Amino acid sequence: MLLRSTNNREENSPTAIFRDRGYLKVGEALETRSVSARFNQQTILREVTLQIPANQVTAIIGPPGCGKSTFIRCLNRLHETTPGATMSGEILLGGHSIYDMDPTEVRRSVAMIFQRPNPFPTMSIFDNVAAGLRLHGLRNRARLVESAEQALRRAALWNEVKDRLHLYSSALSLGQQQRLCIARALAIDPVVVLMDEPSSALDPLSTLVIEELIEDLKRQYTIVIVTHNVQQAARVADQTAFFLDGEMIEKGTTTALFTTPQDKRTADYVTGRFG
Amino acid sequence: MKRVSTQGWNGIFASVLAVCVLVVIGAGILDAATLIIAAAPSIREFGVSFLWISAWNPIHHLYGALPFLYGSLLTVSIALLLAGVIGVTTAVALTQINVQWLRSVVSLLLEILAVIPSVIYGIWALLVVAPVLVRLSGRAGAVPGEFAASGFGVLTAGVVLGVMVMPTVVALTREAIASAPKDIAEAAIALGATRQETVALAVMPFARKGILGSLYLGLARAFGEAVAVSLVIGNQPQIGGSLFARADSLASMLAHALTGVGSPLQTAAVYEIGLLLFLITSVFYGLGRAYIARDAISPRLQPW
Amino acid sequence: MVTRISYRTRRKVKNALFVSILTAMTCLAVLPLLSLLWSIGVHGIAALAGLLGASLSRRTAGALLVKALVQSLLTMAAAAALSVPLGVAAAIYSSQYAGLRAGRMIRFAIDIQSGSPSILAGMVLFALLPRTSPLLAGVLALVLYMLPVVARTADQVLAAVPVAYIEGSLALGASRFQTIFATVLPTSRTSLITALLFVIARMAGETAPLLIILDGGTTSGGGAGFQPLPLRLYSDLTQGGSFPHQVVYAEALLLLVVIVAVYGLARWIDRSHR
Numbered sequence: 096m097l098l099r100s101t102n103n104r105e106e107n108s109p110t111a112i113f114r115d116r117g118y119l120k121v122g123e124a125l126e127t128r129s130v131s132a133r134f135n136q137q138t139i140l141r142e143v144t145l146q147i148p149a150n151q152v153t154a155i156i157g158p159p160g161c162g163k164s165t166f167i168r169c170l171n172r173l174h175e176t177t178p179g180a181t182m183s184g185e186i187l188l189g190g191h192s193i194y195d196m197d198p199t200e201v202r203r204s205v206a207m208i209f210q211r212p213n214p215f216p217t218m219s220i221f222d223n224v225a226a227g228l229r230l231h232g233l234r235n236r237a238r239l240v241e242s243a244e245q246a247l248r249r250a251a252l253w254n255e256v257k258d259r260l261h262l263y264s265s266a267l268s269l270g271q272q273q274r275l276c277i278a279r280a281l282a283i284d285p286v287v288v289l290m291d292e293p294s295s296a297l298d299p300l301s302t303l304v305i306e307e308l309i310e311d312l313k314r315q316y317t318i319v320i321v322t323h324n325v326q327q328a329a330r331v332a333d334q335t336a337f338f339l340d341g342e343m344i345e346k347g348t349t350t351a352l353f354t355t356p357q358d359k360r361t362a363d364y365v366t367g368r369f370g
Numbered sequence: 371m372k373r374v375s376t377q378g379w380n381g382i383f384a385s386v387l388a389v390c391v392l393v394v395i396g397a398g399i400l401d402a403a404t405l406i407i408a409a410a411p412s413i414r415e416f417g418v419s420f421l422w423i424s425a426w427n428p429i430h431h432l433y434g435a436l437p438f439l440y441g442s443l444l445t446v447s448i449a450l451l452l453a454g455v456i457g458v459t460t461a462v463a464l465t466q467i468n469v470q471w472l473r474s475v476v477s478l479l480l481e482i483l484a485v486i487p488s489v490i491y492g493i494w495a496l497l498v499v500a501p502v503l504v505r506l507s508g509r510a511g512a513v514p515g516e517f518a519a520s521g522f523g524v525l526t527a528g529v530v531l532g533v534m535v536m537p538t539v540v541a542l543t544r545e546a547i548a549s550a551p552k553d554i555a556e557a558a559i560a561l562g563a564t565r566q567e568t569v570a571l572a573v574m575p576f577a578r579k580g581i582l583g584s585l586y587l588g589l590a591r592a593f594g595e596a597v598a599v600s601l602v603i604g605n606q607p608q609i610g611g612s613l614f615a616r617a618d619s620l621a622s623m624l625a626h627a628l629t630g631v632g633s634p635l636q637t638a639a640v641y642e643i644g645l646l647l648f649l650i651t652s653v654f655y656g657l658g659r660a661y662i663a664r665d666a667i668s669p670r671l672q673p674w
Numbered sequence: 675m676v677t678r679i680s681y682r683t684r685r686k687v688k689n690a691l692f693v694s695i696l697t698a699m700t701c702l703a704v705l706p707l708l709s710l711l712w713s714i715g716v717h718g719i720a721a722l723a724g725l726l727g728a729s730l731s732r733r734t735a736g737a738l739l740v741k742a743l744v745q746s747l748l749t750m751a752a753a754a755a756l757s758v759p760l761g762v763a764a765a766i767y768s769s770q771y772a773g774l775r776a777g778r779m780i781r782f783a784i785d786i787q788s789g790s791p792s793i794l795a796g797m798v799l800f801a802l803l804p805r806t807s808p809l810l811a812g813v814l815a816l817v818l819y820m821l822p823v824v825a826r827t828a829d830q831v832l833a834a835v836p837v838a839y840i841e842g843s844l845a846l847g848a849s850r851f852q853t854i855f856a857t858v859l860p861t862s863r864t865s866l867i868t869a870l871l872f873v874i875a876r877m878a879g880e881t882a883p884l885l886i887i888l889d890g891g892t893t894s895g896g897g898a899g900f901q902p903l904p905l906r907l908y909s910d911l912t913q914g915g916s917f918p919h920q921v922v923y924a925e926a927l928l929l930l931v932v933i934v935a936v937y938g939l940a941r942w943i944d945r946s947h948r
Contacts, residue, residue: 487879594791655789
């Protein structure tokens with residue numbers, strides 16, 4: 096039914112039947128071409144062209160206000176939901192423009208984790224993870240339970256919550272809540288996972304857990320992470336892009352960017368002279 | 371010394387203010403006390419049965435609140451149904467509209483709706499609502515001839531009341547929705563929810579309390595409305611069958627009842643109705659405030 | 675596969691339904707106002723145009739209208755003159771001076787009062803002062819009704835002054851008294867004026883309290899001379915031979931214009947001093 100290569104993806108996942116993105120393969124590559132974004136009359140992003148390879152972690156770094164959050168929010172079409180926001184340029188997911196797709200479908204394939212963990216407070220842990228699945232039509236209770244468990248395992252949270260799935264999500268610590276949000280996102284089987292400063296609100300131990308998780312997740316998904324913590328980028332990312340004032344100044348493999356930056360501004364930021 | 375005199379002034383000032391507070395609160399107590407004292411003869415005469423005596427008969431010195439309770443309950447129910455459904459959905463619409471000018475225009479119109487006095491609502495009711503309802507109902511089926519002639523009745527009064535209460539419901543529901551945390555809504559959108567799903571999943575659960583409060587406050591307002599209702603309800607204290615029948619409500623009867631001529635018992639009975647109205651309004655108002663924080667009701671949008 | 679696609683369409687349909695229901699309801703919500711403004715505007719202008727005609731009786735009617743308007747304004751002014759200072763003073767106390775528990779109790783008491791219907795204020799005055807001049811009784815009834823509303827509104831505005839300003843002033847050694855007049859009142863001046871204007875706009879149209887005092891608005895009896903606009907309107911409505919009665923529309927339009935003008939003034943002040 097679907098032409099797909101079988102690398103890295105659990106074919107026996109209960110949600111396999113649920114995937115019908117026939118033209119997309121697993122862990123897709125993203126590409127942006129000359130993406131500019133404006134908010135009312137103010138230009139936030141200028142002509143950003145970046146290739147985000149599949150099954151790798153790409154980090155976006157830069158000082159506050161450089162447009163990195165805006166950039167990542169364009170990738171799942173969240174930017175346009177703000178009143179007064181416009182954008183131009185092309186964004187391709189697996190070679191297909193995301194503007195040709197229904198926004199809700201884009202967001203199903205391109206998941207996002209936010210800076211402040213935002214599980215649905217009126218729902219239990221299980222309901223949170225199942226929320227996305229239910230939204231997209233999965234009703235069968237047994238499958239929901241299975242998928243939820245899978246997602247929680249993938250998010251390295253299962254062992255901590257397996258006995259208390261029916262507690263409210265607010266009963267968890269902040270780090271656990273963030274992993275719950277990750278589980279919720281993973282449950283609907285995205286191909287790209289966007290993370291907007293996922294650990295900046297968390298304590299160092301939770302940060303470590305998240306970073307290990309990222310290392311694990313990239314085998315199955317493409318990860319884009321925005322971070323203001325330069326060391327974090329150095330730790331987790333395969334590729335890093337440096338943004339400043341709405342422009343992408345430089346990009347490259349993390350090692351290259353950090354050890355031999357081409358642009359002086361990159362060097363200054365990376366070594367901590369500003370930002 | 372200068373410091374002492376400033377302190378002195380300070381103290382005097384504070385005392386003056388405190389007196390003002392006492393005056394304000396005292397006025398309210400005076401209100402309630404006057405009602406109780408004026409109603410005393412009637413309370414003594416009829417006791418609790420006042421609530422279910424269904425006659426208002428000066429000739430036989432028999433007074434009861436039931437017909438008016440009936441009228442009030444019916445009109446208020448219709449009003450709240452209208453105001454609730456239309457008001458809440460409009461509020462949701464306003465929060466979802468991204469077009470700034472449209473939102474401002476609709477908000478402006480609703481604010482003006484809230485400032486218009488009841489008399490003018492009454493005129494509009496006579497001028498527009500009654501004839502329209504007569505025409506609509508005539509087309510729908512058989513209606514009592516009395517209604518077809520005048521357009522007065524419970525239904526008309528209920529509709530007008532609904533229009534009057536609606537701005538309150540809209541304003542308060544908007545506040546309730548605005549106070550819902552935005553990052554939860556973003557989480558829903560990021561999961562791929564449609565607008566309708568986002569509202570249902572991430573907005574309404576937080577707005578529920580505020581919406582309930584707004585309905586209670588609307589109830590309080592609706593019970594207390596006298597002028598507009600008295601113009602179209604038909605002013606006949608009867609417990610009729612259909613919505614097209616004439617009736618009378620607690621507040622609207624008060625508008626006509628104190629003519630200065632009439633036995634002391636009658637006057638006392640009228641005040642007892644007033645007392646009843648005071649109690650009902652206070653209860654619902656209190657309930658509404660229990661659900662809605664004080665600051666949520668912006669000073670600009672005081673509905674009454 | 676067929677089920678999946680139809681579920682997606684089902685979601686889209688639900689969403690489209692959602693949007694259309696919202697639009698429909700908003701139109702329904704706005705419709706009454708437009709209908710009201712239109713009907714009163716059209717009939718009122720026609721009536722006013724008629725009044726400007728040459729006929730003597732029409733001129734008298736016009737003069738009576740003006741008299742009613744003037745009486746309205748005077749009544750409002752008098753009521754405001756009494757209730758605003760008292761109410762604002764009470765509000766200053768409850769927002770600046772009162773302790774936590776006392777403040778809460780005061781606010782609660784005032785709140786409950788402000789929710790009571792206007793007609794009761796008229797009844798109370800009628801019971802207390804049955805034989806005084808209608809003007810006095812009317813003004814007092816309005817005051818009785820307005821007082822808690824003014825106090826509550828003013829309290830809300832004053833309480834919204836950022837605590838930081840107040841603390842800053844106190845930290846400099848200013849007394850409460852000085853803080854209020856130097857910091858709190860100036861900061862909240864615009865909001866206060868706007869809010870009070872809104873209250874006055876609403877009160878200008880109040881008929882119910884006056885109704886009671888003047889025996890149901892009949893032109894006979896002791897209250898013949900005193901007929902402010904809303905009351906005039908009501909009495910003409912309930913007594914005029916057959917409806918429609920031309921004068922009524924003119925009165926209604928006049929009242930509407932006055933109130934919307936005050937409201938517009940309030941909004942304009944609000945907007946220009948933001």
